[in-house]
Amino acid sequence: MFLNELTELSGVSGCEYEVRNYIKGKLSEMGCEFYVDKLGNIIAHNKGKKNKNIMLSAHMDEVGLIVSNIDSDGFIKFKAVGGIDQRVLNSKVVVIGENKIPGVIGSKAVHLMSEEERGSSLPIDKLYIDIGTSTKEETEKVVNIGDYAAFKSDYVEFGNNMIKAKALDNRAGCSIILELLSQNLDADFYGVFTVMEEVGLRGAETAAYQLEPDLGIVLEGTVCADMPEVDEHESSTFIGKGAVLSLMDNATIYDIETVRSAAKIAEDNNITYQYRRSTSGGNDAGVIHKTKRGAKVVAISVPCRYIHSSISVASKNDIDSALKLTKQVIIENQKGE
Amino acid sequence: MLKEFLFDICSNHFVSGFEHINGDILKKYFKPYTDSFEMDRLGSYIFKRAGSNDTKIMLAAHIDEIGLMVTSILEGGFLSFSTVGGFNSSSLVAQDVTVYGKENIFGVIGIKPPHLTSEEERKKPLKIKELYIDTGYTKEELEKLVKIGDIATVNRKPLSLQGSIISAKAFDDRACIAVMLEAAKELKKISHKSNVYFTATAQEETGLRGAKTSSYKIAPDIGIVLDVGFGKTPDMPADSPQLGKGPIVAYGGRLNTKLTKKFVEICKKYNYPMQHEAVPARTGTDTDAVQVSRDGIPCILLSIPLRYMHTSVETIDINDLEIAGKALARFINELDNSDLEEILCF
Numbered sequence: 001m002f003l004n005e006l007t008e009l010s011g012v013s014g015c016e017y018e019v020r021n022y023i024k025g026k027l028s029e030m031g032c033e034f035y036v037d038k039l040g041n042i043i044a045h046n047k048g049k050k051n052k053n054i055m056l057s058a059h060m061d062e063v064g065l066i067v068s069n070i071d072s073d074g075f076i077k078f079k080a081v082g083g084i085d086q087r088v089l090n091s092k093v094v095v096i097g098e099n100k101i102p103g104v105i106g107s108k109a110v111h112l113m114s115e116e117e118r119g120s121s122l123p124i125d126k127l128y129i130d131i132g133t134s135t136k137e138e139t140e141k142v143v144n145i146g147d148y149a150a151f152k153s154d155y156v157e158f159g160n161n162m163i164k165a166k167a168l169d170n171r172a173g174c175s176i177i178l179e180l181l182s183q184n185l186d187a188d189f190y191g192v193f194t195v196m197e198e199v200g201l202r203g204a205e206t207a208a209y210q211l212e213p214d215l216g217i218v219l220e221g222t223v224c225a226d227m228p229e230v231d232e233h234e235s236s237t238f239i240g241k242g243a244v245l246s247l248m249d250n251a252t253i254y255d256i257e258t259v260r261s262a263a264k265i266a267e268d269n270n271i272t273y274q275y276r277r278s279t280s281g282g283n284d285a286g287v288i289h290k291t292k293r294g295a296k297v298v299a300i301s302v303p304c305r306y307i308h309s310s311i312s313v314a315s316k317n318d319i320d321s322a323l324k325l326t327k328q329v330i331i332e333n334q335k336g337e
Numbered sequence: 338m339l340k341e342f343l344f345d346i347c348s349n350h351f352v353s354g355f356e357h358i359n360g361d362i363l364k365k366y367f368k369p370y371t372d373s374f375e376m377d378r379l380g381s382y383i384f385k386r387a388g389s390n391d392t393k394i395m396l397a398a399h400i401d402e403i404g405l406m407v408t409s410i411l412e413g414g415f416l417s418f419s420t421v422g423g424f425n426s427s428s429l430v431a432q433d434v435t436v437y438g439k440e441n442i443f444g445v446i447g448i449k450p451p452h453l454t455s456e457e458e459r460k461k462p463l464k465i466k467e468l469y470i471d472t473g474y475t476k477e478e479l480e481k482l483v484k485i486g487d488i489a490t491v492n493r494k495p496l497s498l499q500g501s502i503i504s505a506k507a508f509d510d511r512a513c514i515a516v517m518l519e520a521a522k523e524l525k526k527i528s529h530k531s532n533v534y535f536t537a538t539a540q541e542e543t544g545l546r547g548a549k550t551s552s553y554k555i556a557p558d559i560g561i562v563l564d565v566g567f568g569k570t571p572d573m574p575a576d577s578p579q580l581g582k583g584p585i586v587a588y589g590g591r592l593n594t595k596l597t598k599k600f601v602e603i604c605k606k607y608n609y610p611m612q613h614e615a616v617p618a619r620t621g622t623d624t625d626a627v628q629v630s631r632d633g634i635p636c637i638l639l640s641i642p643l644r645y646m647h648t649s650v651e652t653i654d655i656n657d658l659e660i661a662g663k664a665l666a667r668f669i670n671e672l673d674n675s676d677l678e679e680i681l682c683f
Contacts, residue, residue, distance in 0.1 A: 111423075
């Protein structure tokens with residue numbers, strides 16, 4: 001599995017260099033044919049038996065922070081890149097820029113807060129990163145406006161075959177595509193590692209334009225809120241209950257026949273799967289299915305608790321189910337009539 | 338050396354009421370500089386360095402830290418918890434923790450993703466009762482590993498920031514345990530006359546309890562209390578004490594004026610930088626307990642400036658600890674050569 005290494009790399013949207021370099025290195029080792037396009041997407045090609053043009057897609061980028069200002073005492077102000085709940089930022093360790101300067105996200109001590117301040121969560125503009133400097137000049141020696149900051153969070157295996165890491169959305173998807181590319185399947189597909197999904201599905205749009213897929217398969221780490229006091233229908237997905245097939249979200253109505261056929265493939269191959277019940281959110285499918293004259297799309301996801309925070313959680317069993325299902329869907333679709 | 342001590346001791350837990358579990362680490366560091374060791378019955382650690390006269394000086398810094406306690410084991414392998422000591426619940430969101438059960442259990446405290454919450458919801462801080470530790474086990478498996486009443490702490494590897502700034506959990510008040518260690522090292526170099534009691538008090542965070550019992554047990558002539566204070570951050574007044582500018586000397590109704598003046602005088606004489614803070618009444622530190630122990634103990638209070646108190650990223654300047662430790666050793670030495678009775682009389 002590549003996931004351990006992938007989740008410890010920084011790749012905030014627009015700054016996916018570390019992830020891209022890692023994947024390029026792995027593809028070269030595998031002897032897989034690939035190129036990097038003008039936006040920074042990696043487009044790899046697994047040649048094999050071909051019935052239709054299949055594009056697998058997983059985004060390399062993750063949500064994070066970008067430095068917006070440095071104050072006179074050296075504290076760093078920031079903005080969120082991608083959707084981040086302001087409540088997950090308090091008291092976290094981040095690494096800033098190429099040199100990975102460590103910093104902590106601080107805020108006013110609870111003892112000093114007024115009753116009113118305690119009654120609302122701190123908005124992002126009240127938080128700051130502290131790298132241990134005491135003047136603006138000192139900070140500017142190592143950090144500048146525009147630098148990206150990523151969460152620092154170790155990959156940990158725990159509980160029953162569970163993983164905690166940052167950026168499981170969507171290094172989980174990246175690891176699945178890498179795994180499939182390493183298997184030398186006799187089934188043709190493009191494995192695309194896209195950029196800037198979290199800021200509006202940018203990379204997938206241009207990748208799909210280049211590849212004109214008949215079928216787009218989007219691999220994702222998707223929302224899962226199967227937690228205490230959350231109603232079943234609001235949980236969206238359940239951890240440990242297998243690969244997730246999307247039906248509809250804010251960006252896409254998935255082609256129902258393709259989804260049902262993927263479900264049948266799962267059943268025929270004893271692969272556990274579930275449907276994604278929430279219609280919120282969106283993924284690269286949202287632009288892939290609208291490219292040129294349109295494409296059929298299916299999203300196969302890994303349920304991830306606490307995504308868009310530093311401590312997302314996934315089950316290795318679910319990742320395995322998503323991998324197996326994706327592989328079978330490719331094979332079945334390339335069998336020919 | 339101080340950094341090594343701090344990183345070591347802050348990688349171990351001393352949750353209030355559970356300070357006995359990792360005591361060996363503390364003993365390992367203090368034994369080379371002290372002559373005898375005892376405990377009070379609440380679990381405060383008292384390391385004595387013997388002198389040649391009858392004067393007893395108590396240094397007090399609390400060893401305990403805030404933590405979590407398991408209150409129920411839920412379906413899906415989640416744990417609900419209450420806090421031991423005052424937590425800002427906001428600082429617990431999206432942290433990973435260790436539950437000290439039958440074995441050390443890894444867990445995370447996560448919340449619903451922003452895809453499934455409303456903007457209104459995100460503006461509200463989460464309450465402790467709305468947070469859960471996710472252990473990744475089933476309820477049945479978890480019941481074999483964790484009991485109600487087990488404690489947990491946030492995982493945080495101590496971190497070096499730029500220069501001499503470091504960040505970790507529980508620098509409140511282990512930073513001051515490090516100050517005591519520095520003072521102990523300095524005092525070992527000189528033949529001081531007073532008996533010095535380096536006291537790592539228990540249960541400060543839950544109400545200054547170990548300070549009460551340990552000061553009763555020691556019955557010192559004077560008390561020097563060491564705790565952390567609020568270091569300046571962007572949301573504080575411009576004249577707040579800052580990291581790296583020395584320990585903060587407190588002045589106020591619960592402190593002995595003449596003794597405090599003596600300390601300041603000595604710091605000035607030997608060029609130890611200090612900052613100053615007026616604390617009219619309640620200090621919120623062990624001073625409040627030590628001062629009224631037995632028939633009364635004259636106290637001074639020194640604070641180490643710290644940012645983000647009661648979070649897992651408490652941040653300090655290690656230089657402040659060295660300055661405070663050295664200044665204290667010098668202070669004790671000078672007291673030995675002064676008429677203490679004269680200083681303490683009214």
